[in-house]
Amino acid sequence: MTEMFSTLFGQNEAQGPPGSSSLGFGPGKPPPPIPQNQVSMAAQMPPQLVDEGPALRKSGAMNEPFYLLRELPVGNELTGNTNLITHYNLEHAYNKFCGKKVKEKLSNFLPELPGMIDCPGTQDGSSLRSLIDKPPVCGNSFSPLTGASLTGFRLHTGPLPEQYRLMHIQPPKKKSKHKHKHHRPQDPLPQETPSDSEHYPQKEIKHLCNESDKYKYIILTVNEDDKSKKNRHSPDHPGLAGSQPSSNSLR
Amino acid sequence: MAEKFDNLEEHLEKFIENIRQLGIIVSDFQPSSQAVLNQKLNFMISGLQDIDKCQKQLHDINVPLEVFEYIDQGRNPQLYTKECLERALARNEQVKGKIDTMTKFKSLLISELSKVFPEEMAKYKDIRGEDGPS
Numbered sequence: 001m002t003e004m005f006s007t008l009f010g011q012n013e014a015q016g017p018p019g020s021s022s023l024g025f026g027p028g029k030p031p032p033p034i035p036q037n038q039v040s041m042a043a044q045m046p047p048q049l050v051d052e053g054p055a056l057r058k059s060g061a062m063n064e065p066f067y068l069l070r071e072l073p074v075g076n077e078l079t080g081n082t083n084l085i086t087h088y089n090l091e092h093a094y095n096k097f098c099g100k101k102v103k104e105k106l107s108n109f110l111p112e113l114p115g116m117i118d119c120p121g122t123q124d125g126s127s128l129r130s131l132i133d134k135p136p137v138c139g140n141s142f143s144p145l146t147g148a149s150l151t152g153f154r155l156h157t158g159p160l161p162e163q164y165r166l167m168h169i170q171p172p173k174k175k176s177k178h179k180h181k182h183h184r185p186q187d188p189l190p191q192e193t194p195s196d197s198e199h200y201p202q203k204e205i206k207h208l209c210n211e212s213d214k215y216k217y218i219i220l221t222v223n224e225d226d227k228s229k230k231n232r233h234s235p236d237h238p239g240l241a242g243s244q245p246s247s248n249s250l251r
Numbered sequence: 252m253a254e255k256f257d258n259l260e261e262h263l264e265k266f267i268e269n270i271r272q273l274g275i276i277v278s279d280f281q282p283s284s285q286a287v288l289n290q291k292l293n294f295m296i297s298g299l300q301d302i303d304k305c306q307k308q309l310h311d312i313n314v315p316l317e318v319f320e321y322i323d324q325g326r327n328p329q330l331y332t333k334e335c336l337e338r339a340l341a342r343n344e345q346v347k348g349k350i351d352t353m354t355k356f357k358s359l360l361i362s363e364l365s366k367v368f369p370e371e372m373a374k375y376k377d378i379r380g381e382d383g384p385s
Contacts, residue, residue, distance in 0.1 A: 066375065080346025084339060094340070097333040109327045112264070114271045121323040128319040142300045144293050153292060155280040165278060 255308040262305060266298035 078087065085094050103109075105118045121127030145153075159165065273291045276284050318328050365372040 065371065066378070069375075069378065072379075079350060080343055081350050084343050085336070090336065093332070094336050097329060098336055102329050102333050103327055104330070106322060106325045106327055109329060113267065118325040120325055127323040129323055132316070132319070142296050142303065144296050145289070150289050150292070153288060154285065155277065155288070157280055157282055159279045160277065 255305070259302070259305040259309065262298065262301045266295070266302060269294045269298055 078084075085091060107113070107118050110117065121129070269291055273288070273295065276288055276291065280288075315331070318331050321328050321331050361372065
């Protein structure tokens, strides 16, 4: 067995292609470079080989008696053996994101962003994917609107129709199960005008002034069950002109 | 690097707040609000100008497209970072396991071959000894 092993490793590259009928090898031929598949074919056919003796061994690879011995590949310092998190100083990031529970919703990441941002973007056509698929026209300059252009923005007096009214409303955040949705004792509630209570009995306008952010947040909550509002939302309806509280106008 | 993000973030917050106030004005419009509406519209345009100026500072920032998938689904984009780190660690451990297994296999193979082919393995070790066996 040792003889066969040595014989196998002692063969040179003088073998022909595997499809060739002459699998034998001449002693005087220079060894052409043999591809890997031919080497494996040679390894599978030990019974057919003839022991050519030490002549072939001498003309073999440089690392005698090993025929297939190649140089070791250049070692890479950074392998999977290294903890890459530590190597790239990502331990803090790992503990921050994987150590504690990350909340699922987008509104937890952007709590101050108004609107219903937890809904999929495909529902209202506000997806980022659509922005990539159909990029908007860029390169034009932004110029302020002149007086003539602003005439197009003269609006009808009165509230918006029902289908457009809920665009900027956020769902009430559930802080505690025991607290009622419409009642927040820590927030100052402005007095409702008699006209408000007549047309919108459950409408509340709450002003939350956060001085540190220099912004005023107004949360408008409307009871959707009040069907009497349907007839009052058309632009032509006299509506509640002048009857709304002055807190609606912003500085 | 964080400064250019802070600058953009500030402009975006102001822009969004302006739009939100615009929506409130429009939701229940009064004739006296026309001047304020016009002012808000011009603020919106100047806000877009400011945001457009920020892009020069951020031209080298690349955002993975997979994050957009998370945002479009209404999910927290930090979950993407978390899953990236977890996948990287899992893959790291998997590769380390393969390396350890191959190392053990190599040492076991050399020891067994040395028992069966002692002379050849001695020559092999001499050759590899020059190259520095791993």
